[in-house]
Amino acid sequence: MTKKQLQIGVLALQGDFERHEHQLSLVGAYPVQVRLPSDLDQLDGLIIPGGESTTMNYLVDRYNLRSPLLAFGKARPIWGTCAGMIMLAKNIEDNLSGVEPFGLIDIDIVRNGYGRQVFSFTDKVEATLNGSLAVLDATFIRAPRVTRAGSGVTVLAHYRNSPVLVAQGRVMASSFHSELENDTRVLEYFLKQFVAP
Amino acid sequence: MVDFSDKQHRVKIGLAEMLKGGVIMDVINADQAKLAEQSGAAAVMALERVPSDIRADGGVARMADPDVIEGIKKIVTIPVMAKCRIGHFAEAQVLESLEVDFIDESEVLTPADYKNHVDKWSFKVPFVCGCRNLGEALRRISEGAAMIRTKGEAGTGDVSEAVKHLREIGTAMKALTVTPEDELYTTAKEHRVPIDLVRMVAKTGMLPVPNFAAGGIATPADAALCMFLGAEAVFVGSGIFKSDNPEKRAKAIVAATTHYKDAGIVADASRGLGEAMKGIQVDSIPDEELLHTR
Numbered sequence: 001m002t003k004k005q006l007q008i009g010v011l012a013l014q015g016d017f018e019r020h021e022h023q024l025s026l027v028g029a030y031p032v033q034v035r036l037p038s039d040l041d042q043l044d045g046l047i048i049p050g051g052e053s054t055t056m057n058y059l060v061d062r063y064n065l066r067s068p069l070l071a072f073g074k075a076r077p078i079w080g081t082c083a084g085m086i087m088l089a090k091n092i093e094d095n096l097s098g099v100e101p102f103g104l105i106d107i108d109i110v111r112n113g114y115g116r117q118v119f120s121f122t123d124k125v126e127a128t129l130n131g132s133l134a135v136l137d138a139t140f141i142r143a144p145r146v147t148r149a150g151s152g153v154t155v156l157a158h159y160r161n162s163p164v165l166v167a168q169g170r171v172m173a174s175s176f177h178s179e180l181e182n183d184t185r186v187l188e189y190f191l192k193q194f195v196a197p
Numbered sequence: 198m199v200d201f202s203d204k205q206h207r208v209k210i211g212l213a214e215m216l217k218g219g220v221i222m223d224v225i226n227a228d229q230a231k232l233a234e235q236s237g238a239a240a241v242m243a244l245e246r247v248p249s250d251i252r253a254d255g256g257v258a259r260m261a262d263p264d265v266i267e268g269i270k271k272i273v274t275i276p277v278m279a280k281c282r283i284g285h286f287a288e289a290q291v292l293e294s295l296e297v298d299f300i301d302e303s304e305v306l307t308p309a310d311y312k313n314h315v316d317k318w319s320f321k322v323p324f325v326c327g328c329r330n331l332g333e334a335l336r337r338i339s340e341g342a343a344m345i346r347t348k349g350e351a352g353t354g355d356v357s358e359a360v361k362h363l364r365e366i367g368t369a370m371k372a373l374t375v376t377p378e379d380e381l382y383t384t385a386k387e388h389r390v391p392i393d394l395v396r397m398v399a400k401t402g403m404l405p406v407p408n409f410a411a412g413g414i415a416t417p418a419d420a421a422l423c424m425f426l427g428a429e430a431v432f433v434g435s436g437i438f439k440s441d442n443p444e445k446r447a448k449a450i451v452a453a454t455t456h457y458k459d460a461g462i463v464a465d466a467s468r469g470l471g472e473a474m475k476g477i478q479v480d481s482i483p484d485e486e487l488l489h490t491r
Contacts (some may be wrong), residue, residue: 058237
């Protein structure tokens with residue numbers, strides 16, 4: 001008997017969803033672009049990519065994705081990177097643009113918390129994955145900074161005293177873009193830990 | 198040297214990656230910027246006049262007033278881009294000091310240097326440059342551009358030049374994938390670009406940086422057409438704020454860019470938008486007034 005191939009959705013409203021799709025195919029999962037509620041039906045998990053959360057927020061509401069995504073997040077695993085982390089957060093500080101986050105993970109964030117693009121950077125981040133230490137190349141692009149993580153949240157990696165990779169229940173969020181690297185360890189962790197334990 | 202493992206360069210291309218599937222809208226003040234953000238723009242381009250007004254007014258078009266740019270930066274959380282004249286590295290330095298998120302070294306403004314473009318490797322802020330064909334695209338990439346867009350013919354509302362440029366680049370990239378290795382040297386010579394860049398395209402059939410469309414996009418279906426032809430996102434200049442109902446049109450173009458393969462959604466987005474910008478047919482423009490030949 002062959003192992004069932006995991007079907008992982010990538011919210012494809014806007015952003016670097018193709019980078020996530022590429023990583024998914026590298027690890028043998030089947031990527032599915034999600035633009036409408038019906039695209040969520042057969043999925044084992046979902047990734048919300050980097051991009052602009054205001055754009056995603058607008059398209060989520062225009063095409064009636066809000067309640068299906070909330071229901072999905074309560075029953076099945078979701079991972080959000082950068083803008084995806086913003087969408088999953090409980091609270092956005094200084095929320096000028098009116099993004100309504102899903103509140104699926106108990107963190108507060110501040111947008112562009114490491115500064116504008118001229119301050120975007122890559123650096124090494126030490127993460128605890130499956131009980132062992134992994135040193136990751138992490139790219140932060142106008143990244144959100146986590147300003148509070150609730151007591152139910154597991155912090156898997158810190159950078160400059162802020163959590164940058166967090167998880168709670170079946171929900172994982174990262175402020176950096178592991179999908180921009182040729183390194184699938186964070187994705188593999190998400191799949192192994194939350195999607196197909 | 199075109200070094201794609203350079204950390205700074207990867208961070209620059211990273212922002213371009215984040216803008217994919219989005220719409221970048223020209224705005225001339227904070228109110229327009231706010232409206233663009235609320236309508237789902239992935240970024241705004243801050244400038245003093247939209248291209249159709251630059252075309253109508255004539256004269257020399259330059260970088261926007263820093264106050265205009267600062268005003269826009271303050272009001273939105275999405276990335277703010279701004280234009281500098283071709284080759285005007287001092288304007289680019291000013292824009293970098295204002296911490297704009299992307300600089301468009303743009304033919305829409307009057308060129309400052311008809312021989313040289315800005316050396317974009319020496320900046321921390323990423324650059325986007327326009328092009329009409331693969332050679333131009335690769336020359337701009339070799340100068341350090343982190344994103345390429347078609348030139349199209351800005352300020353016309355006529356999408357035909359953007360279509361021509363997208364098709365030309367697409368066809369040339371496809372051709373390279375089946376070009377024998379020993380002929381790539383000649384291709385590099387013809388395009389006046391480093392051989393390693395030509396090899397990269399030959400191997401992948403794609404540009405090594407994101408490839409967006411710009412110039413003359415005025416309707417949701419225009420945006421969808423560009424996406425079908427290989428654009429990874431679209432810039433809309435005069436098309437939004439020179440139309441009857443900018444908010445509705447902005448939202449419609451955002452929807453059509455995301456759902457470009459779904460004709461039903463594009464149809465729906467196209468309903469009741471009011472008049473598009475009036476537009477000028479590119480054929481009717483005298484050669485000396487064309488922007489894409491700059």
